[in-house]
Amino acid sequence: MMAPVAINLGIKLHVLAEADDVSATTAATYTVGDYTDYDTLAAFAATVDVVTFDHEHVPTQHLHRLQDAGVKLAPGPDALVYAQDKLAMRRKMAELGLPQPDWRAVTTLDELLTAGDEIGWPVVLKTPRGGYDGKGVWVLDSAEDARAANVWFNGDHAALLVEAKVDFRSELSAQIARSTTGETKTYPVVETIQTDGVADIVKAPAPELDDTTANAARQAAETIANGVGVTGMLAVELFHTPDIAPGFMINELAMRPHNTGHWTQDGAVTSQFEQHLRAVLGLPLGATDPIVKYTVMKNYLGADNHDLYGAFGLAMAKYPAAKIHAYGKSVRPGRKIGHVNVLATDGDLDAALAAAIDAAEIIRHGTTDY
Amino acid sequence: MMAPVAINLGIKLHVLAEADDVSATTAATYTVGDYTDYDTLAAFAATVDVVTFDHEHVPTQHLHRLQDAGVKLAPGPDALVYAQDKLAMRRKMAELGLPQPDWRAVTTLDELLTAGDEIGWPVVLKTPRGGYDGKGVWVLDSAEDARAANVWFNGDHAALLVEAKVDFRSELSAQIARSTTGETKTYPVVETIQTDGVADIVKAPAPELDDTTANAARQAAETIANGVGVTGMLAVELFHTPDIAPGFMINELAMRPHNTGHWTQDGAVTSQFEQHLRAVLGLPLGATDPIVKYTVMKNYLGADNHDLYGAFGLAMAKYPAAKIHAYGKSVRPGRKIGHVNVLATDGDLDAALAAAIDAAEIIRHGTTDY
Structure with missing residues (x-):
């Protein structure tokens, strides 16, 4: 892309x-x-x-x-x-004074059990490295679950990350670009809907986020970008916790164009891909403003249909305004193979969401009658 | 592109x-x-x-x-x-009953002089084939000019096209896509400003065009697309003649994505390039709606600056919302090497126009102080 x-x-x-x-x-x-x-x-x-x-x-x-x-x-x-490294990340977020779930580094079952008791069950156990799209993440509801997870203390990891399972209202993503020159530009904070640990739907900007929290999240992204000295795109994945100040907690970081920013290809003045190139080349950053009130992104994952190109025609016929993006990947069940962006040019978020979901399902199944 | x-x-x-x-x-x-x-x-x-x-x-x-x-x-x-073939085009437009300048096919000086007298001087003499960006076009103010142009009756052409020099208010372009399936979709009619016979600036949609004339022009584009059986993008270049019904005359046709449609890359739901691919592959056509009220396109032609990439930085720094497009061509004076699109997200056409022109000039000259 x-x-x-x-x-x-x-x-x-x-x-x-x-x-x-x-x-x-x-x-x-x-x-x-x-x-x-x-x-x-x-x-x-x-x-x-x-x-x-x-x-x-x-x-x-x-x-x-x-x-x-x-x-x-x-x-x-x-x-x-x-x-x-998620443990390095947690330590850095603490150093930067940013809101995040209660967490511990654990290297033994006893430490895990103690951490669970202190944090409060359920907890989330994570491998610090190598996780992706829900892999390397286990939710432990109790000490019994923790004992069953003992298999992971086999010497592969110096330490694992345990953190509180946050009772969030929604998941958010705050993207920022930071150039080799030090220039930064934040994008509007978006809402992301995950399915089976994979980003599935993005609503941009997050429709139910108040301006104060949104601005604080953009400020946190800036603190991180400067604090860690990133160059290129940074995505800060957040839990929206409206009842706990400042209204969000930091979940994870990605330092590249990110699935939660694909909406910018059609919905923002400068796409995250152009912005990443500008940032890593030291070019001035582009405007990050949304072009219309709302943009919806919906991923399509591989399913039963292998004739994507044929299905594009069905989706295009039904939704002339849908923007279909294909990754040139072969179809495998559950594999991210593309996404659909729909601009709510009339401001109707629900209609754009319904169109994006239906278009993606048509492509997955190769029929409008799925 | x-x-x-x-x-x-x-x-x-x-x-x-x-x-x-x-x-x-x-x-x-x-x-x-x-x-x-x-x-x-x-x-x-x-x-x-x-x-x-x-x-x-x-x-x-x-x-x-x-x-x-x-x-x-x-x-x-x-x-x-x-x-x-501009002569074939004039004959076809006449057959389709569409408005165009008075014209004649001439093969001798005598025929040219008679045509000039009948049409009324000045007239425009055109080679039917091979013209491009003002090449192969001569304005003849008088019978004396016509005699001087005698050099063109040297046997290279079966006939030349002579037509009235239209006293137009502005130049327009009406684009339409027609698929191999017969489906058509028109784009909003745009105003084009030519410099030395080359499209230089496009204002989309044409800001001073009334809806009745715009709709008639879109209808004419549809009549042509179906009448000639085009597949892909068709650009109908028009003279805006508000005092002569229906308010426009057909100038020329191009059957491909066209300079007057580059604004669609950033300013329309479906760009002319995606639309052309859809049309020639028989995919359903995409929506042609403008995303914002106005988009301005400004070409940049080769000039004294050869370090385009360095100049991009200057233009990007001054105009974070400008969309710069480069054609990967070497710089030669007067050669089209790229364009800049600016979306008037706030509806301010004049500001977008000024930004696009200034950004293009910065790239041409490699300095903001040109």
Whole structure:
């Protein structure tokens, strides 16, 4: 999704891809290689002016070594570690004085049981690294659940993160861009609806969020962006807790264009993909204003229909104003393969939401009669 | 500019390019070849599902031969000839009963002089084929001018087109998409400001056009699209003649995404490039509504500055809401190398116009102090 904006600004992309058949290879020059191998990373880095990321899984020690060798990384490892390591992130948020769930680092079952008792059950147990879309996350309702989770204390992890299971009203995302020049621009805070741990629907801006809380969340995103020294896009995923000041708690960080920002492709003056490119290249940042009152994004995940292109026609016929985005991925059940944006040009959020959901389901199932 | 929307919809483009260094090669798979050579065209056509065009200069006889060989052409030669041959176009517009300047086909100086006297001087002399951006067009103020133009009756042309020099208030463009299925959708009529025969500024929708005339112009575009059987985007360039019913006259046709439609990339629900792809592939057409009240497009032509990328930063810093589009072309004086779109999100057309012009000039000259 970075490729279209790069073409438009005359910026050349070179992708280090895991395999020939991944999505990014359909849109840009690429080299196939293993992102966990230092020599592969170093050879790739020599071909470009600046290295940025579309996931957080490149080993931190390799990033430090690249940086020491003079490679421009955006974000750099000192920032990226807070998106890679949830324990490091919790410590940093505490240091920055930002609101977050009660949490502990635990390395033994006894510590987990004590943490659960102190925090109050249920708690959420997380692997600090490698989790994604709900993977590496377990909800423990009780000490019994915790004992059953003992399998995770097998030496793979120096410590696990335990945190309170927050009773939130909704989930939010506050995105910000920070340039290599230090310039920052926040996007409107959006509401995200997760299904099975995967972002599924985004309403932009968050329709039931008061301005005071929204502004505080944008300010928190700015505190984090400057506090960790990120360059590029930062998504701060939040729990909306209207009864606990300041009305939100920090859940997780992502340092890249993020699923919760796909609405900006059609609904904001500057999309998160263009903004990320501007930020990592040190270009001035673009305006983040929404173009219309509300935009809705709905993901479509792989299901029974494999003829996406045929289904696009059905969805387009029913919704001439729907903006369909395809990732060029093969269809696998549950895999994110695209999304639909609908602009509520008339301000009717419910109609836009219904249209986005229906269009996505038509694509998933290959029929309007799903 | 087709490439970004193709990536987004998972549609693969293959370009027949004149040379390795033309703009389209930076964004899509390409083959270098001569579009005037039938064998080159046939070999290229065998690699794709459907052939479309970004200019009108592929010889009509080759297109007929390809069509006879079973190649899907969109638009086909029976439609495209009206964008290729201005005399054929004038005859067709007359047949369709559409308003146009008084015109004659002339093959001798005597015929030209008679036509000038009948139509009334000044007249405009045009080569029916091969003209572009003001090339192949001469304004003849008098019989003396016509005699001086005698050089053009050298056997190169079966006939030339002579038409009245219309005293118009402004120039307009009415765009329409027509799908291979016959579905049509018109865009709002825009005002275009030409400089030295080149479209320079577009105001979308045309701010000083009354609804009755605008609707009649959209209806005329539909009559043409169906009358010539175009598939893809059609731009109908018009003279705005408020004192002569129905308020406009047809100037020229283009059967492709057109400079006067670049505003749709940022200002309409469906851009002309996505719409063209949908139309030539037989996908349902997208909504053509403007997203905001006014959008302004300003071209930037090559000038003294060759560091476009550096200049982008200056323009972006001054205008965070400006949408800069670059064509990946090398800078040559007077060459179209990109454009800037500015959305008047607050409805202030004059401010958007001033911003677009200033941003384009900053890019041309590489300084804010030009």
